[in-house]
Amino acid sequence: MGKLISMEGNQAAAEAMRQINPDVVAAYPITPQTEVVQTFAQFVADGRVDTEFITVESEHSAMSACVGAAAAGTRVMTATSANGMALMWEILYIAASTRLPIVMALVNRALSANINIHCDHSDSMGARDAGWIQLYCENSQEVYDTLIQAVRIAEHPQVRLPVMVCYDGFIISHAVECLKLLEDKEVQEFVGEFKPVNSLLDIAHPHTFGPLDLYDFYFEHKRQQIEAYGPAKQVIVEIGKQFSALSGREYGLFEGYRLQDARLAIVLLGSAAGTAKEAVDRLRADGLPIGLLKLRAFRPFPSEELIQLLGGFEAVAVLDRAVSFGATAGPLFTEISSALFRADRRPLLVNYIYGLGGRDIDIEDIQKVGEELERTAERGKTEQLVDYVSVRE
């Protein structure tokens, strides 16, 4: 079994990439992702990976090169943040719609303006309709583990979609944590050899990638693409199980914390889950029947599973680390509320926007959310749909 080691989140990501040893990496530096690229470049320079590293001149070219390399039948990885992801945006869609199993580490950072290098989820949320599978991580261990699983999920014959492994900038990327690494051999065996379906380098069987696809076929192609996200959900669970057998660490579509006998729940993504678990413990100590749902898979969105899990709760607070300007509420909230609309017994729902541009959220903030949620449940109605955590009004 592997060893216990302390390292920063970005190093954990780079370490996973080293052990995966992809054929091609194309990436461009941006805070807070930079250490991933630098650390990986050092692995290349020291001959510790066989990877061909393309030092592109922009993120647009990074994603374009990933598309080319994946279409040519190789295992491909990249990493970016915020403005970098925004610059890739056009090609993100092309990667997903061409069904290319690219794996990306996305170190979540706020989008400009004004320019800010710290964490929020506006970058990945902005790309939520691009067709990528999105998995969110709570800590470095999950970053490391999820990147390794992502390769298998992306390349699964029933999926063949790109995967974005999202983790919070600075909070995870630059924090030193203890984590357990697998042996190189274990990772190599787990990811296995990449078996491309169609390759541009298959000269004997030439394929045309990216044709002009008009009103007579485009819609059918989109319809087929939609079908891939159902199996993707099962594959995430299946690969999670296989990974737990190897590592002893559990992974699925989400993680429930003290939800069994709860009537109130908090739902969120990413590193705030650690803070929220402590807040839940304290609220429980005060007698509040509250639990936490940490969502791991945001795309595909586990609607059915959440109806099963949260239908029947009295009240649920959804915490969003991003805004959707002009929308009813934050992106996670909108997703949860549309899923729960079909529940037989619908919980009352409230939305909190928190942590934009790296604003801290602490245990007391989440305790307050829990206490307010209890009052909402007692009142039997939501008074304020959207509220903001520690912002100066």
Next chain:
Amino acid sequence: MRQVLLAADTPVVVANATGCLEVATTIFPYTAWRCPFIHCAFENAASTLSGVETAYRALKKKGKISQDIRFIAFGGDGGTYDIGLQALSGACERGHRMLYVCYDNQAYMNTGIQRSSATPLGAATTTCPAGKLLPGKSQNRKDLTEIMAAHHIPYVAQTSPGRWNDLVSKTQTALRTEGPSFMNVLSPCPRGWRFPPNETIKIAQLAVDTCLWPLYEVVEGKWRLTYRPKQKLPVEEWLKTQGRFAHLFKGDNQQVIEQLQAEVDRRWEELLEKSS
């Protein structure tokens, strides 16, 4: 395109930027391409192909592929001089072994004849129309071939289908080159330039004989003219063959022709000096 591909004696993989060539040859469920082909987007044929070429090297290194394959990107002037310049520059600087062919029809034809930085002074397009005030495009065209030569890649050439043997032999040299190569190919467009299709080759040749489109190559930094017109014709000879310049022959627009002639002369002299 066919001339370029005919010149290849090794299997090729093609990347194509969005534009007339791509939309005319790949309407799903059909394809005109009998070699592997990828179209990704408008501005990234070079970066997409750099990924393909890198994948090829990765697989070769691991012994998973043994065949020799060459890589060719095709981009229009819009996809190359303008929106795709950064991706092309980056790919060339990184040194991927690929041939990038710009088929330069001097405007965005696919979207209906809008100006590009390859459009010559005085030409009318839908975004620089000839009007009461303005006589078509008011700027000179960018010299992309020189920009590519300034990248100091091993092979850069400018050619024209008006002299097909020049086109074919340059393609062969480019494909033999171990490293990035770039070819700028003038591609007269009957629809966008307003002339009858049967004059295409004549107009391509006239561009060369007026020295608007000199044929030359830069091999490992050495400039060489590959064709010298017996008699350098005035630019009018070329302008008058195309409807997009018709307004220059009216009113007091003659001075635009003079400006264009002066610019062509200046650039020609410079080229002669570099290649002497």
